[in-house]
Amino acid sequence: xxxxxxxxxxxxxxxxxxxxxxxxxxxxxxxxxxxxxxxxxxxxxxxxxxxxxxxxxxxxxxxxxxxxxxxxxxxxxxxxxxxxxxxxxxxxxxxxxxx
Amino acid sequence: xxxxxxxxxxxxxxxxxxxxxxxxxxxxxxxxxxxxxxxxxxxxxxxxxxxxxxxxxxxxxxxxxxxxxxxxxxxxxxxxxxxxxxxxxxxxxxxxxxxxxxxxxxxxxxxxxxxxxxxxxxxxxxxxxxxxxxxxxxxxxxxxxxxxxxxxxxxxxxxxxxxxxxxxxxxxxxxxxxxxxxxxxxxxxxxxxxxxxxxxxxxxxxxxxxxxxxxxxxxxxxxxxxxxxxxxxxxxxxxxxxxxxxxxxxxxxxxxxxxxxxxxxxxxxxxxxxxxxxxx
Ligand SMILES: Cc1ncc(C[n+]2csc(CCOP(=O)(O)OP(=O)(O)O)c2C)c(N)n1
Ligand code: SF4
Ligand code: SF4
Ligand SMILES: [Mg+2]
Numbered sequence: 001x002x003x004x005x006x007x008x009x010x011x012x013x014x015x016x017x018x019x020x021x022x023x024x025x026x027x028x029x030x031x032x033x034x035x036x037x038x039x040x041x042x043x044x045x046x047x048x049x050x051x052x053x054x055x056x057x058x059x060x061x062x063x064x065x066x067x068x069x070x071x072x073x074x075x076x077x078x079x080x081x082x083x084x085x086x087x088x089x090x091x092x093x094x095x096x097x098x099x
Numbered sequence: 100x101x102x103x104x105x106x107x108x109x110x111x112x113x114x115x116x117x118x119x120x121x122x123x124x125x126x127x128x129x130x131x132x133x134x135x136x137x138x139x140x141x142x143x144x145x146x147x148x149x150x151x152x153x154x155x156x157x158x159x160x161x162x163x164x165x166x167x168x169x170x171x172x173x174x175x176x177x178x179x180x181x182x183x184x185x186x187x188x189x190x191x192x193x194x195x196x197x198x199x200x201x202x203x204x205x206x207x208x209x210x211x212x213x214x215x216x217x218x219x220x221x222x223x224x225x226x227x228x229x230x231x232x233x234x235x236x237x238x239x240x241x242x243x244x245x246x247x248x249x250x251x252x253x254x255x256x257x258x259x260x261x262x263x264x265x266x267x268x269x270x271x272x273x274x275x276x277x278x279x280x281x282x283x284x285x286x287x288x289x290x291x292x293x294x295x296x297x298x299x300x301x302x303x304x305x306x307x308x309x310x311x312x313x314x315x316x317x318x319x320x321x322x323x324x325x326x327x328x329x330x331x332x333x334x335x336x337x338x339x340x341x342x343x344x345x346x347x348x349x350x351x352x353x354x355x356x357x358x359x360x361x362x363x364x365x366x367x368x369x370x371x372x373x374x375x376x377x378x379x
Contacts, residue, residue, distance in 0.1 A: 041318055062118065091118075
């Protein structure tokens with residue numbers, strides 16, 4: 001019904017990258033997951049702006065595939081907190097890593 | 100992860116009861132998180148907040164909140180909450196309940212609490228159906244939409260809840276969705292500061308019922324629908340903002356009303372003071 005409205009993660013299409021962009025430190029986040037609470041709704045995987053999360057292949061006691069951090073994306077979390085805010089199940093949260 | 104790790108909202112939720120009862124993709128967990136987010140920001144001590152609900156999926160929210168909470172009978176959350184507020188006006192009393200609970204069986208209590216400008220915050224999770232009992236239609240089901248009891252489409256018009264609350268006299272009126280959690284937290288926090296009756300309608304996906312009956316594959320598609328079909332208009336004319344999403348009408352969101360009107364508790368205290376002094 002609303003299939004055409006794919007989320008545009010590529011912000012470069014909308015905003016020009018500031019010239020001094022690289023000089024600013026990016027915040028870094030650490031993701032914490034409670035696998036036994038995840039119900040596989042996919043909100044966090046879809047709304048993470050950096051596409052850090054994915055459904056795992058393992059199964060929790062309720063039969064859901066809990067989310068996990070994608071291989072190669074371990075350092076991509078910028079601690080925006082979107083997954084924590086949108087998760088209906090209190091199954092994921094983020095802490096900012098001091099650099 | 101070690102077992103010593105707790106969710107940042109640990110202090111406010113009964114984490115030992117998780118995972119909660121709601122379906123995958125149900126928006127109620129986001130509403131729960133938004134409410135406690137507002138409690139946290141309210142500056143009012145946790146012990147001075149009270150949360151009351153009626154019956155339904157939404158009404159299970161207080162069961163997960165770590166403070167004084169009441170899960171009452173169907174449709175009667177507002178009378179219970181009114182009693183709590185009048186007995187102890189120093190408490191911040193909030194009602195969270197479903198559209199069916201607050202506007203079908205409990206509609207009469209809502210209209211009189213708003214008319215009196217009773218000092219309550221009422222948050223209605225509107226999933227457009229009776230979620231808990233299998234998705235029947237009610238007074239909030241949008242025109243032509245399908246439900247367990249309107250398989251050929253709903254022929255009834257639906258309540259326009261913000262307009263209703265405003266016409267009845269509510270001091271504060273807003274509408275958000277669980278797809279707008281940050282605005283929702285702000286709105287709940289603002290509503291907690293209001294003297295008198297505050298009302299927030301929160302649209303929330305119900306994947307196995309409203310979503311399934313109306314062509315959304317899952318909760319995510321219903322969330323996407325709210326993301327791409329809603330507009331924020333704080334100054335909207337409230338009689339224009341009925342929810343009619345299946346005829347190309349955008350869903351209008353916003354903090355619509357925040358006005359000063361004498362609240363019931365204020366008038367009651369004044370009256371008691373006057374009568375104690377012997378004047379009439
Ligand atoms: C007196 C009475 N009548 C009927 C019911 C059955 N019943 C339980 S929940 C419910 C509807 C709840 O709908 P809503 O308030 O929209 O909550 P939701 O489950 O959608 O969050 C009904 C009719 C009941 N529990 N008590
Ligand atoms: S939002 Fe929460 S419940 Fe949904 S997939 Fe992510 S971690 Fe699991
Ligand atoms: S039936 Fe609907 S409202 Fe009830 S828990 Fe499931 S998704 Fe949520
Ligand atoms: Mg409902």
